[in-house]
Structures are given as C-alpha cells and as structure tokens.
C-alpha cells in the first residue's frame with residue numbers, strides 16, 4: 001500500500017501515525033548495525049572475546065571512539081580516534097574520556113568472566129587535560145589468572161541500554177534500589193541518588209532548560225544533526241551517532257519530512273517534533289543518580305566511566321531504566337549558568353558533577369548500533 005505525500009503529512013500533522021505506514025515500509029530493523037550484539041562472546045581469541053563485550057559500552061553520541069592495538073601478546077593498547085570527538089558539546093573531551101572508561105570496565109568484567117586479569121595503566125605516556133591526542137589512553141596487560149572472581153554484572157552487558165524513552169510517571173523509584181545503585185561504584189568516584197519529588201521537579205526544570213540551550217545554540221545543535229543516521233540504510237552504513245530508525249522515521253524520511261536539512265530548520269515540524277520527543281524523556285524523570293569527583297583529571301574521567309558502566313549494568317539487573325542527560329554538565333559558554341545551577345541543586349559546588357542520569361521504568365528498547373570489532377582493531 002502506497003501513501004500519498006499529502007495524506008502522510010496530514011496524518012503527521014494530527015500526531016497519529018497509522019498502521020498503514022508500518023505496512024508500507026515493512027520490517028526496518030538495521031540487522032547489520034546490530035550484529036555486534038549477537039557476535040559478542042563468539043571470538044576464539046580471549047582478548048577479542050573480551051573486546052567484543054567492551055565495544056557494547058555506553059559512550060557519548062555513540063561515537064565509539066575506541067581503537068585497539070593487539071600487536072603484542074597478552075596486551076591491549078587502547079587509543080582514542082581523534083576524528084570522533086565532539087568539539088562543540090564536549091570541548092575538552094571530558095565525556096569522550098568517560099566513554100572510554102565505560103569501555104575499560106566492560107572489558108575488565110568480560111575478561112574476568114573468562115578467567116583473565118586486566119591490569120590497566122591509564123595514559124602511560126601522559127595526557128593533555130584540554131584535548132585528547134594520539135598518545136595511548138591505556139595500556140592493558142591481559143593475563144590468565146585462575147584466582148580471579150567473576151563480576152555479577154557480566155550477564156547484564158547484552159541487555160544494558162541508555163533508555164532514551166519516556167518513563168512511567170505512575171511508578172515511583174524505590175529507596176532500596178537507590179541505595180543498591182549508589183553502592184555499586186568502586187573506582188574513587190562518589191555516587192548520589194534521589195527520588196525526592198521536590199528535587200525531581202527542580203532537576204526536570206533545569207535539564208529541560210539545558211536541553212533547550214543545546215537545541216537553540218546553532219553550533220551545538222548542528223553537531224548532533226551532523227551525526228543523525230536517518231533510516232535503515234544510513235544506520236547500516238554508519239552504525240554510530242544518533243540513529244533515527246524504525247518505521248516512523250523511515251516513513252518521514254521517505255516523504256522528505258525528515259532530512260538533516262529539515263531538522264536544522266528551526267521552523268520545521270521535524271525540529272519541533274524532535275524537540276518534543278527529547279523533552280518528553282527529560283520531563284518524565286522519576287529519580288536521578290549522579291557521579292562526582294573531587295578533581296577533574298583524565299584519570300578521574302576514566303574512573304567515572306568505569307563506575308557509570310557499573311551503575312548502568314546494575315540498573316539493568318534491577319529492571320530499572322537509566323538515561324544519561326549531560327547537557328547541563330557541558331563546558332561551553334552558553335551553558336555556564338545552567339552548569340552552575342545544577343552543581344548548586346546537587347549540592348556539589350566543591351566537586352565536579354561528571355555524570356547525571358534520570359531513572360524510571362519503561363518497556364524494553366532495542367540496542368543501539370555498533371561498528372564491528374574488526375573495524376576498531378588498528379593492529380592485529
């Protein structure tokens with residue numbers, strides 16, 4: 001069944017997408033982009049087997065900036081791909097470094113599951129605190145160790161998600177769950193969590209405002225739009241960035257309503273609907289968890305990533321959704337006031353809030369695309 005452009009537009013205008021659109025396009029699952037989730041654990045070589053889980057780690061804008069050198073036996077050298085940074089929203093690559101920390105923690109957990117000890121030396125040749133460069137991010141020795149303990153978080157790597165959907169506002173986040181989550185950190189970071197209605201109200205408001213700033217600041221908004229992967233074939237070709245998939249997005253794209261150009265036009269319905277979807281997530285937070293560090297070194301940032309991955313996996317194990325919302329924590333001039341206010345509300349004036357996530361309940365969501373492991377091995 002084919003639908004005329006005018007009819008499709010009127011349906012979208014009314015805010016209802018009917019089953020006909022779904023029939024029109026059929027199954028739009030980007031199978032190639034999701035294959036790494038099936039390939040995890042299928043490699044014979046132990047470092048590759050652990051790495052096949054590490055590449056499923058959360059990371060900002062799904063840039064997957066990791067690269068590994070496997071040339072030396074019993075070792076993995078981790079580098080950052082400096083073509084995959086986010087200079088506008090993450091000018092010092094603080095968040096990119098956090099994502100690399102998430103990668104290291106999932107690597108460690110997966111290696112331990114197989115009886116391998118990973119000893120991680122971070123930034124063995126030093127680092128620049130203002131920008132990441134070509135020096136190694138970590139030197140990881142990878143050796144068999146029969147005494148190593150398995151991490152109970154391992155089974156949750158394949159079902160972990162960043163839950164970018166509205167939460168059920170009828171379902172409260174229980175106190176004991178907040179306690180469990182905030183005790184899971186083990187890498188010199190400090191976790192706090194809340195389900196207090198008054199704090200939730202204030203944080204919803206601040207994170208909403210921060211999102212509006214990002215969307216209304218042309219260069220920060222464009223940084224996201226440039227990373228849109230619209231529809232199945234774009235997602236399969238570039239399994240990273242911000243994937244806008246599924247029958248609805250494919251339909252809007254097929255009739256020309258959703259393109260990078262229409263998304264950039266702040267008068268368009270694509271822009272308005274995109275903004276509405278993002279705000280619907282932010283406005284339904286039912287609790288929050290955040291990580292702070294006393295200082296803000298690259299080592300702190302890697303540690304934050306390691307603990308964020310742990311929190312995300314622990315949340316998955318307890319059936320609750322976790323969604324990072326980072327806008328108010330970003331270091332560009334237009335965000336400065338909001339940055340300061342959020343540190344105030346979180347009672348973290350003397351420390352640095354490194355990650356903030358909203359908590360709540362929602363139906364399961366599909367995994368996010370990944371580049372295959374082979375694309376990330378720079379020396380075998």
Ligand SMILES: Cc1cc2nc3c(=O)[nH]c(=O)nc-3n(C[C@H](O)[C@H](O)[C@H](O)COP(=O)(O)O)c2cc1C
Nearest residue numbers: 058059060061062095098099161162324325326368
């Ligand atoms: C440091 C960091 C910051 C992030 N900030 C956001 C954010 O502000 N908004 C968002 O929707 N997702 C955010 N994410 C989640 C990523 O977008 C997500 O990990 C990525 O798209 C891959 O999806 P997955 O975690 O479901 O595998 C962040 C992740 C990290 C590690």
